[in-house]
Amino acid sequence: MAASALSMATLVGRLDYLLNPVLSTRRSAGPLARQLASLPRAQQDFVLQWTEVITRTNYELAYQFAASASAAFEKMDMQAMEAWIIAALDTYDREGLHSGSEIFRQVDAWTQATVGNQVVSLERNMNILGLFACGLSGRKLSLDTAAEPWTDTETLYLPAHISALPTRAENFNIYKILIALLWAQGRYGSFQADLAAACAGYPDPVRAGALLSHIENLRLEACIARVLPGIARDMAKLHVPAFEECRSNLSKAATTVNHSLQWLQRLYGIMDAPRLPHRTALRTETLVVREARIKREQGELAQALAELAHEYKTEADNADGNPDRFRIEVAKNAEGDATFELKLEQTPVPPPEHVSRLIDSILQDLGEIPEDYLQSATDSGRYDSSAVDENAPGNPRDETESETGTYLYNEWDCKRRNYRKNWCTLRESDVQPADNDFVASTLAAYRPQIIRFRRIFEMLRGEDRMLKRQAIGDEIDFDALVSGHIDLKSGLELPDRLLMRRHKTERDLAVLLMIDMSGSTKGWINDAEREALIMLCEALEALGDRYAIYGFSGVTRKRCEIYRIKRFDEPYDDTVRCRIAGIEPQDYTRMGAAIRHLTRLLDGVDARTKLLITLSDGKPDDYSDHYRGEYGIEDTRQALIEAQRTGIKPFCITIDHEARDYLPHLYGPVNWTLVDDVRKLPVQVADIYRRLTA
Amino acid sequence: MATKIAPLARKSLQTEARVIDSEPYYESGGNEIALFEAAYASQLPVLLKGPTGCGKTRFIEHMAWKLKRPLVTVSCHDDLTAADLVGRYLITGNETVWVDGPLAHAVRAGAICYLDEVVEARRDTTVVIHPLADDRRILPMEKHGELLQAPPEFLLVMSYNPGYQSVLKELKPSTRQRFVAIDFRYPGAGLEEKIIRTESGADSSTAAALVRLAHMTRNLKDNGLDEGASTRLLVHAAKLIVRGVPSHNACHSAIAEALSDDPEMLHAIDEFVSSVF
Numbered sequence: 003m004a005a006s007a008l009s010m011a012t013l014v015g016r017l018d019y020l021l022n023p024v025l026s027t028r029r030s031a032g033p034l035a036r037q038l039a040s041l042p043r044a045q046q047d048f049v050l051q052w053t054e055v056i057t058r059t060n061y062e063l064a065y066q067f068a069a070s071a072s073a074a075f076e077k078m079d080m081q082a083m084e085a086w087i088i089a090a091l092d093t094y095d096r097e098g099l100h101s102g103s104e105i106f107r108q109v110d111a112w113t114q115a116t117v118g119n120q121v122v123s124l125e126r127n128m129n130i131l132g133l134f135a136c137g138l139s140g141r142k143l144s145l146d147t148a149a150e151p152w153t154d155t156e157t158l159y160l161p162a163h164i165s166a167l168p169t170r171a172e173n174f175n176i177y178k179i180l181i182a183l184l185w186a187q188g189r190y191g192s193f194q195a196d197l198a199a200a201c202a203g204y205p206d207p208v209r210a211g212a213l214l215s216h217i218e219n220l221r222l223e224a225c226i227a228r229v230l231p232g233i234a235r236d237m238a239k240l241h242v243p244a245f246e247e248c249r250s251n252l253s254k255a256a257t258t259v260n261h262s263l264q265w266l267q268r269l270y271g272i273m274d275a276p277r278l279p280h281r282t283a284l285r286t287e288t289l290v291v292r293e294a295r296i297k298r299e300q301g302e303l304a305q306a307l308a309e310l311a312h313e314y315k316t317e318a319d320n321a322d323g324n325p326d327r328f329r330i331e332v333a334k335n336a337e338g339d340a341t342f343e344l345k346l347e348q349t350p351v352p353p354p355e356h357v358s359r360l361i362d363s364i365l366q367d368l369g370e371i372p373e374d375y376l377q378s379a380t381d382s383g384r385y386d387s388s389a390v391d392e393n394a395p396g397n398p399r400d401e402t403e404s405e406t407g408t409y410l411y412n413e414w415d416c417k418r419r420n421y422r423k424n425w426c427t428l429r430e431s432d433v434q435p436a437d438n439d440f441v442a443s444t445l446a447a448y449r450p451q452i453i454r455f456r457r458i459f460e461m462l463r464g465e466d467r468m469l470k471r472q473a474i475g476d477e478i479d480f481d482a483l484v485s486g487h488i489d490l491k492s493g494l495e496l497p498d499r500l501l502m503r504r505h506k507t508e509r510d511l512a513v514l515l516m517i518d519m520s521g522s523t524k525g526w527i528n529d530a531e532r533e534a535l536i537m538l539c540e541a542l543e544a545l546g547d548r549y550a551i552y553g554f555s556g557v558t559r560k561r562c563e564i565y566r567i568k569r570f571d572e573p574y575d576d577t578v579r580c581r582i583a584g585i586e587p588q589d590y591t592r593m594g595a596a597i598r599h600l601t602r603l604l605d606g607v608d609a610r611t612k613l614l615i616t617l618s619d620g621k622p623d624d625y626s627d628h629y630r631g632e633y634g635i636e637d638t639r640q641a642l643i644e645a646q647r648t649g650i651k652p653f654c655i656t657i658d659h660e661a662r663d664y665l666p667h668l669y670g671p672v673n674w675t676l677v678d679d680v681r682k683l684p685v686q687v688a689d690i691y692r693r694l695t696a
Numbered sequence: 697m698a699t700k701i702a703p704l705a706r707k708s709l710q711t712e713a714r715v716i717d718s719e720p721y722y723e724s725g726g727n728e729i730a731l732f733e734a735a736y737a738s739q740l741p742v743l744l745k746g747p748t749g750c751g752k753t754r755f756i757e758h759m760a761w762k763l764k765r766p767l768v769t770v771s772c773h774d775d776l777t778a779a780d781l782v783g784r785y786l787i788t789g790n791e792t793v794w795v796d797g798p799l800a801h802a803v804r805a806g807a808i809c810y811l812d813e814v815v816e817a818r819r820d821t822t823v824v825i826h827p828l829a830d831d832r833r834i835l836p837m838e839k840h841g842e843l844l845q846a847p848p849e850f851l852l853v854m855s856y857n858p859g860y861q862s863v864l865k866e867l868k869p870s871t872r873q874r875f876v877a878i879d880f881r882y883p884g885a886g887l888e889e890k891i892i893r894t895e896s897g898a899d900s901s902t903a904a905a906l907v908r909l910a911h912m913t914r915n916l917k918d919n920g921l922d923e924g925a926s927t928r929l930l931v932h933a934a935k936l937i938v939r940g941v942p943s944h945n946a947c948h949s950a951i952a953e954a955l956s957d958d959p960e961m962l963h964a965i966d967e968f969v970s971s972v973f
Contacts, residue, residue, distance in 0.1 A: 128962045129964075133919070134968070137913065228972040231973065232972060434750050484785060678919070
């Protein structure tokens with residue numbers, strides 16, 4: 003039997019308690035309770051429970067929710083209500099109280115936009131649309147939600163729901179159109195002119211901005227039609243006749259954003275932007291992101307070309323690699339896409355992938371490679387080496403490894419081109435186990451993926467393999483029999499190993515996972531790391547590879563810390579699970595000593611293949627200890643070279659978007675991978691491990 | 697049964713060196729032809745690096761034709777042993793007969809021996825590859841008690857895909873440092889279009905759309921795809937289109953399904969298809 007509904011008095015009491023900070027004599031809990039009193043008990047509980055949850059974010063927002071809840075129940079079921087609440091909380095996080103409350107107040111607007119067969123939500127299609135945006139050539143784009151679609155040229159902001167057209171397929175196409183348009187803004191140079199300044203000259207800059215967006219979209223539509231005719235066909239269905247002259251004029255191949263600005267001048271005051279389902283906005287924030295990128299990429303290109311010049315240094319030419327000798331020839335193809343050829347003196351050079359991506363990105367922003375990008379960039383190495391002062395107090399060390407759990411390690415000094423002896427003191431200790439529900443909730447949240455990985459890993463577990471020349475077996479080994487026959491013919495004895503037997507191959511593999519526990523992993527990254535470890539451990543248990551997990555962090559060379567999470571000989575049990583849950587961000591990332599210590603541990607394990615996998619969120623770094631920059635990078639590189647010498651294969655999984663700048667130098671071109679979205683880390687780590695050892 | 701089973705010795709192992717009579721279609725994307733010819737003239741073994749379906753095998757066929765040498769191709773797999781390459785004794789009638797493996801056969805014939813995806817082979821194959829790949833140019837045939845000296849016309853070529861990140865499938869430095877390495881990538885847009893048109897007879901707008909589609913999938917490498925669509929897949933799709941299969945069906949079957957099993961990934965690739973056509 004369902005529990006009976008809560009009485010008016012109980013409701014007043016509960017609401018008073020929950021919403022106390024925003025209630026007053028003029029705004030009491032009474033009217034809220036009266037609305038809720040008529041609801042069945044299950045719905046009452048739902049409202050009270052969510053009200054309490056929302057108060058943890060904001061009391062006023064919780065009040066707005068409680069006030070709109072009973073009206074909302076007339077139009078939505080609990081599942082739809084939850085989506086509504088989450089949307090309001092997201093909006094609050096992003097845009098503040100006013101916009102968040104607005105979602106609660108406008109129940110009708112929300113239900114119209116989201117409840118119906120034609121509604122397409124970004125959240126549900128995030129993966130597909132994300133892949134779609136990723137596939138469009140050019141720089142990497144991520145997706146996020148905003149009331150009005152716009153882009154800062156690195157993230158595409160799209161509405162959370164689209165329901166403007168009568169069918170789902172059409173509304174899904176609007177998302178595709180929006181992604182194509184916003185991508186085209188970056189690709190076809192919408193931001194090569196200062197649009198905000200241009201609009202500011204008009205009496206009503208907002209109106210001018212809207213009109214300019216529309217005109218510019220007409221130009222981009224023509225560009226899209228040349229490369230993505232399928233999308234252009236969908237766009238053509240949404241044409242409004244009023245702008246035909248403008249459209250046909252802007253469809254010519256060589257039009258730029260300046261032509262759109264001329265059309266703005268002609269049409270301003272005569273026409274206004276139509277309210278199309280795929281209208282987009284142009285925002286000034288874009289400039290900031292763009293400027294920052296242009297500056298960053300100029301440095302990156304100089305660095306990359308200097309490295310490339312060094313690589314191609316010919317014997318006749320004794321000068322150090324000098325990027326002056328590079329030329330980049332840019333040509334436009336029929337579609338209006340800029341293509342380029344990199345030339346060293348007169349010979350074309352195939353640019354490495356990251357260089358061609360960089361040049362392409364610069365071409366998108368500037369339409370050309372400015373002269374000064376290719377000049378005298380030799381000294382602009384981005385690693386700041388000036389801070390290295392290696393005569394810091396306190397050396398040489400006279401401590402020994404007598405203290406239990408303390409080890410001394412050398413450190414590579416790239417300036418001296420030699421080791422500093424016993425320079426780092428490293429301590430090993432256990433991670434403090436945390437007794438909370440982190441493990442249980444992770445297991446619950448990723449149950450389907452864990453089951454899938456277990457299955458995949460079980461299949462990896464070493465396939466059946468025929469062992470040949472066995473004394474005992476279930477099939478005749480004809481090769482052995484033939485050679486035995488030959489032996490027999492030549493007067494020898496017939497060997498007894500003439501059979502074949504099926505055998506599961508042992509994966510003779512030992513893995514040591516090295517987890518970044520530096521302070522910068524605080525929050526999301528730490529959660530993702532812990533979830534990734536749980537997932538990977540669950541999968542590894544199915545696989546049977548030997549593995550150990552250690553965390554690393556520390557402050558200065560005297561306090562390098564290694565945290566034991568799971569030793570090789572420990573089973574994956576509750577203690578280990580609680581230690582994983584107990585991983586907490588600590589201090590800095592002095593990687594060299596940590597790698598040397600873990601190399602020592604891994605070297606003591608008997609296995610044919612030994613893997614050292616690092617899970618990291620950034621460059622090596624330490625507290626004011628000149629470890630930052632070149633010194634730390636070179637020490638880490640040296641430690642990895644030492645590891646490789648002992649037969650260990652290092653691999654790095656990183657979430658640092660700048661990893662391309664230094665990880666190839668540390669791990670080589672393929673022995674690292676970038677997980678570009680922290681949220682994907684838990685699933686991806688297990689997948690990367692599978693690929694790595696398949 | 698009227699036909700008797702052919703003697704074992706004739707049927708197995710005896711990999712005939714293939715003489716290529718007509719010119720295999722190949723578009724050069726750089727200086728690889730000149731490089732290969734120079735390596736051949738200097739008797740240096742060659743390593744072809746590059747992703748799947750970018751034209752490595754076609755290139756070697758083209759070079760075999762150009763240099764007028766027979767070609768022996770061995771597709772390596774994880775059970776391929778040194779004995780499989782060198783040869784072994786077989787019994788016919790009451791006699792044991794030595795039968796050359798493909799590598800020994802290629803050495804005797806002065807052919808080009810192409811070991812495709814060599815990292816897949818068992819590790820013991822390096823024992824026979826090493827002495828053949830340095831300046832000794834000999835093939836020790838231990839069981840047969842013979843030491844084959846390779847003639848100047850013989851050339852050893854291996855292919856290798858460095859994109860696979862598996863630590864268990866790496867080429868050892870001692871092996872790779874014996875080879876002249878030629879790096880293969882997917883051809884540039886214009887060249888790839890031309891290849892598709894020539895191979896399939898598709899019109900230029902279809903070829904251009906397929907190349908754009910390929911670039912979109914290649915942008916997804918490491919974002920859910922292990923590899924983007926190769927030139928070979930594009931040619932497959934183009935051939936289906938030329939035969940009258942609607943372009944979205946052709947691309948779905950020849951490209952999307954060949955790249956992934958993940959429903960969301962398939963959906964995304966289908967969206968690419970509907971955008972470029």
